[in-house]
Amino acid sequence: MRVALFVACFDDALFPATGRAVTALLERLGHDVSYPPGQTCCGQMHWTTGYHREAAGLARAFTAAFEGAEAIVAPSASCAAAVRDAYPRIARAARDAALARAAEELAVYELTEFLVDVLGVTDVGAYFPHRVTYHPSCQSARTLGVADRPLRLLRAVKGLDLVELPAAQECCGFGGAFAMKNADVSVAMVADKVRHVRDTGADVVCAVDNGCLAHIGGALSRLRGGVRVMHLAEILAGTGPA
Amino acid sequence: MTGAPPGPRTPAGAPGARGEPGAGAAPPKFAVAARAALADTGLRRGLRAGAAAVRERRSAAPEPADWEDLREAGRAIRDGALLGLDAHLEELERAVTEAGGRVHWAAGAAEARRIVTGLVRAAGAAEVVKSTSAVAREIGLNGALARAGVAVRETGFAELVAQLAEDDPEGPAPYRDRARIRELFARRLPGAAGGPPGDPAALAEAARLHLRERFLGARVAVTGANFLVAETGTVVLLESEGNARMCLTLPDTLICVAGIEKVVPAWADMEVLLQLLPRSASGAPMTPYVSSWTGVTAGDGPREFHLVLLDNGRTKALADEVGRAALRCIGCSACLDVCPVYERTGPAPYGPVRAGPIGAILTPQLRGVERAAEASLPFASTLCGACADVCPVKIDIPEVLVHLRGRVVESRRHRPVPTPELVLMRGLAWTMADPRRYEAAVRRGTRWARLMSRGGRIRRLPGLLGKWTEARDLPAPPPETFRAWWSRRHR
Amino acid sequence: MSSRDEMLRRVREALGGARGAPPEVPRRYERRLSAEDAAAGADVPALFGERVAENRAAVRHVGADELATAVAAALWGREAKQIVVPADLPFGWLAELDGVRAMADRPAIDVDALAAADGVVTGCAVAIAETGTVVLDGGPTQGRRVLTLLPAYHLCVVQAEQIVGTVPEAVGRLDPARPLTWISGPSAAYGADMPGAEGMHGPRHLEVLVVED
Numbered sequence: 001m002r003v004a005l006f007v008a009c010f011d012d013a014l015f016p017a018t019g020r021a022v023t024a025l026l027e028r029l030g031h032d033v034s035y036p037p038g039q040t041c042c043g044q045m046h047w048t049t050g051y052h053r054e055a056a057g058l059a060r061a062f063t064a065a066f067e068g069a070e071a072i073v074a075p076s077a078s079c080a081a082a083v084r085d086a087y088p089r090i091a092r093a094a095r096d097a098a099l100a101r102a103a104e105e106l107a108v109y110e111l112t113e114f115l116v117d118v119l120g121v122t123d124v125g126a127y128f129p130h131r132v133t134y135h136p137s138c139q140s141a142r143t144l145g146v147a148d149r150p151l152r153l154l155r156a157v158k159g160l161d162l163v164e165l166p167a168a169q170e171c172c173g174f175g176g177a178f179a180m181k182n183a184d185v186s187v188a189m190v191a192d193k194v195r196h197v198r199d200t201g202a203d204v205v206c207a208v209d210n211g212c213l214a215h216i217g218g219a220l221s222r223l224r225g226g227v228r229v230m231h232l233a234e235i236l237a238g239t240g241p242a
Numbered sequence: 243m244t245g246a247p248p249g250p251r252t253p254a255g256a257p258g259a260r261g262e263p264g265a266g267a268a269p270p271k272f273a274v275a276a277r278a279a280l281a282d283t284g285l286r287r288g289l290r291a292g293a294a295a296v297r298e299r300r301s302a303a304p305e306p307a308d309w310e311d312l313r314e315a316g317r318a319i320r321d322g323a324l325l326g327l328d329a330h331l332e333e334l335e336r337a338v339t340e341a342g343g344r345v346h347w348a349a350g351a352a353e354a355r356r357i358v359t360g361l362v363r364a365a366g367a368a369e370v371v372k373s374t375s376a377v378a379r380e381i382g383l384n385g386a387l388a389r390a391g392v393a394v395r396e397t398g399f400a401e402l403v404a405q406l407a408e409d410d411p412e413g414p415a416p417y418r419d420r421a422r423i424r425e426l427f428a429r430r431l432p433g434a435a436g437g438p439p440g441d442p443a444a445l446a447e448a449a450r451l452h453l454r455e456r457f458l459g460a461r462v463a464v465t466g467a468n469f470l471v472a473e474t475g476t477v478v479l480l481e482s483e484g485n486a487r488m489c490l491t492l493p494d495t496l497i498c499v500a501g502i503e504k505v506v507p508a509w510a511d512m513e514v515l516l517q518l519l520p521r522s523a524s525g526a527p528m529t530p531y532v533s534s535w536t537g538v539t540a541g542d543g544p545r546e547f548h549l550v551l552l553d554n555g556r557t558k559a560l561a562d563e564v565g566r567a568a569l570r571c572i573g574c575s576a577c578l579d580v581c582p583v584y585e586r587t588g589p590a591p592y593g594p595v596r597a598g599p600i601g602a603i604l605t606p607q608l609r610g611v612e613r614a615a616e617a618s619l620p621f622a623s624t625l626c627g628a629c630a631d632v633c634p635v636k637i638d639i640p641e642v643l644v645h646l647r648g649r650v651v652e653s654r655r656h657r658p659v660p661t662p663e664l665v666l667m668r669g670l671a672w673t674m675a676d677p678r679r680y681e682a683a684v685r686r687g688t689r690w691a692r693l694m695s696r697g698g699r700i701r702r703l704p705g706l707l708g709k710w711t712e713a714r715d716l717p718a719p720p721p722e723t724f725r726a727w728w729s730r731r732h733r
Numbered sequence: 734m735s736s737r738d739e740m741l742r743r744v745r746e747a748l749g750g751a752r753g754a755p756p757e758v759p760r761r762y763e764r765r766l767s768a769e770d771a772a773a774g775a776d777v778p779a780l781f782g783e784r785v786a787e788n789r790a791a792v793r794h795v796g797a798d799e800l801a802t803a804v805a806a807a808l809w810g811r812e813a814k815q816i817v818v819p820a821d822l823p824f825g826w827l828a829e830l831d832g833v834r835a836m837a838d839r840p841a842i843d844v845d846a847l848a849a850a851d852g853v854v855t856g857c858a859v860a861i862a863e864t865g866t867v868v869l870d871g872g873p874t875q876g877r878r879v880l881t882l883l884p885a886y887h888l889c890v891v892q893a894e895q896i897v898g899t900v901p902e903a904v905g906r907l908d909p910a911r912p913l914t915w916i917s918g919p920s921a922a923y924g925a926d927m928p929g930a931e932g933m934h935g936p937r938h939l940e941v942l943v944v945e946d
């Protein structure tokens with residue numbers, strides 16, 4: 001299958017390893033991966049921060065960059081949610097029928113949805129001999145409804161010891177601009193998340209959103225938490241002694 | 243509802259307690275007010291325990307099998323009420339009047355205060371008993387009655403405690419555990435001789451004894467309403483303590499103050515709403531007491547009934563196609579119960595209208611977004627969506643929050659001096675609009691960020707981003723972006 | 734322009750083209766007890782009894798010929814000496830009272846005497862199985878609202894045929910023109926760190942006798 005990679009701007013600059021992992025993973029599964037060079041930012045940040053005109057401009061550029069793609073795959077639930085869930089709203093707010101139509105044409109998937117639903121695989125042949133816990137980010141769990149797909153993928157990873165995260169469904173407190181505009185509340189929230197992560201005794205906490213992971217990881221690092229944060233894709237890309 | 247979690251406290255009725263809402267010193271932004279709440283460890287402990295108790299209640303009471311069908315029906319009933327609001331209000335007025343009640347129309351808070359004060363005066367009462375009412379708090383009714391020389395007796399337990407403690411209605415609501423309530427009662431309730439022991443039943447008994455005298459002697463009562471049935475002119479009120487029953491049964495004159503959005507078209511609609519509201523409010527299939535009345539009934543209850551219908555910004559919310567969804571709210575407080583932000587800040591930072599996620603979308607619409615306090619409310623959320631999941635009338639709170647953020651930004655777009663954020667966001671959008679500009683900017687940013695990092699982590703960022711590094715590190719960007727890696731690989 | 738006209742004008746202007754186009758209400762929810770609920774409760778009065786008990790109220794099932802004895806026993810159990818009753822309460826319900834003075838609400842009993850009474854005995858208009866609720870509408874055997882409000886103990890007699898399965902069935906049977914009081918357990922204070930503080934202002938104890946033949 002021809003897969004167009006959608007690498008969020010945030011991931012491009014700060015977490016390039018995630019995009020490389022998705023590339024490696026999908027190629028290992030025998031798919032033809034491309035990276036449409038016209039992509040920059042999906043406009044999520046502008047939309048959720050209230051800069052709706054700017055978001056509409058970025059959404060138009062995005063739909064142009066991915067026009068005609070068979071399947072668009074993003075290792076970011078919040079960016080996939082922006083395209084699937086917010087673009088129709090952005091188009092409505094901008095009264096832009098062409099954008100609404102273009103957005104409807106886009107077949108965008110969050111990585112775990114693509115693997116489980118489109119490719120029909122849960123065992124991707126990964127090996128990762130560590131104790132891992134999973135944080136279901138709000139956009140993945142609530143907006144996209146990926147449900148247990150990430151967990152099914154993780155359970156199939158050889159050597160991986162999956163431990164349940166207490167109060168997993170509670171938001172980590174990132175929320176994009178919220179982390180800056182309401183920094184104190186955001187920090188109070190992540191403090192609880194970090195406590196739950198440490199309670200699991202896991203070596204690694206993973207998720208399908210690098211925004212949340214940067215937030216959780218940033219707090220863990222400040223508290224010298226001793227737990228690594230890792231995007232789920234990087235775990236799935238890992239191979240070792242088969 | 244009386245059974246709701248602690249809401250913003252009602253004014254103690256001190257003269258000048260709150261004149262015209264919005265007058266005086268500007269209230270603080272959410273983030274600033276939240277800081278005080280976060281520093282109150284007692285409040286945080288109480289909120290956390292409250293949230294845990296709610297989670298337990300919810301998991302102990304599984305949703306009925308037809309819950310989603312009830313929610314769909316509830317949403318449609320409330321939408322129908324709003325889309326035909328003018329006709330329903332006229333029908334309601336007709337039905338209430340035919341049943342011997344009187345309907346008063348208040349376009350704003352001042353008019354509502356004037357109407358209620360006038361009615362109390364006309365009844366010749368120097369004291370009113372009052373049950374929990376969000377609208378009374380919204381319009382600053384207690385202060386107005388106090389200025390008119392009328393003593394207001396709060397009868398809901400939480401409101402009684404706040405009144406006895408003389409809490410500042412605009413300040414943060416202090417958390418009080420049983421020991422502190424006991425101490426307060428011992429000091430302030432002359433009847434509670436020697437101070438009741440600290441068990442809940444004894445505290446309830448002290449409140450019961452104190453208020454019983456007030457109830458038996460009361461001539462005028464003020465209540466809120468959960469629903470106003472247009473077809474029949476029926477007011478429906480849910481509560482758990484029995485204080486509202488006292489208010490709507492014992493006095494000669496009953497004054498009910500309600501927002502115009504409380505209207506529902508038909509009595510049959512109650513078959514849905516009386517399932518949605520109790521379960522969402524407390525997890526129980528039914529609230530202990532549901533009372534309804536239609537006008538006055540000879541020989542049973544008040545001889546005079548007045549219904550005060552309040553606009554006070556509701557028609558402004560109604561005019562907003564996205565924002566009007568907030569008016570569907572039936573006041574269950576389920577969104578507060580599950581909100582991770584509310585769990586940490588409590589009600590005070592949301593201001594006096596409504597707390598929690600529903601307050602964050604309702605208050606800015608009722609009061610406008612000109613002031614920083616109201617403008618900050620739509621941003622007081624991570625958009626995690628837990629509220630929308632539980633809302634019994636399916637208000638998409640995150641959607642309305644984002645919509646209102648847009649309104650806040652638009653309202654500030656044409657200021658003579660643009661906000662730093664506007665400059666930044668415009669600049670970013672311009673940069674992102676072109677892949678080459680974007681690449682160059684990322685290259686520049688990466689270079690700077692790497693210079694600021696130590697051991698692969700950034701511990702301090704300048705400007706707007708400095709808020710991030712107050713308590714969190716950021717990983718230093720790797721030297722090669724994904725984009726650069728891709729083009730190197732495919733060269 | 735009066736405030737009334739001004740508010741109605743604002744509403745019409747706010748709604749614009751959307752005005753008066755109410756959406757169809759999808760009523761797919763259950764109007765009667767679902768098969769599982771009915772099966773779990775074996776029958777409607779039994780389910781009602783279970784739910785009343787879950788509302789922290791006492792409940793007993795009695796035969797019609799045992800009612801007077803059950804009323805007397807319940808009052809005896811609460812050590813009630815002086816009770817109040819609606820003027821039209823069937824005399825037979827109180828036929829077995831021993832050492833309890835029942836005061837009928839005619840002429841109307843004043844509030845101080847009501848507050849001083851040890852209890853009140855009434856019937857109801859409708860009862861709801863799925864929620865364990867009794868609904869009073871001021872009709873026969875129920876009296877004025879205040880009768881069941883001030884005494885500390887409320888003994889409510891429910892005839893099996895008065896019990897419906899669900900809230901929609903109850904709403905359909907009730908007349909909103911009457912003063913309705915739905916009672917689901919004793920009063921309580923929630924929140925404010927007050928777990929289990931029962932009996933704030935209404936009766937502290939609710940007891941239900943379900944009469945089945």
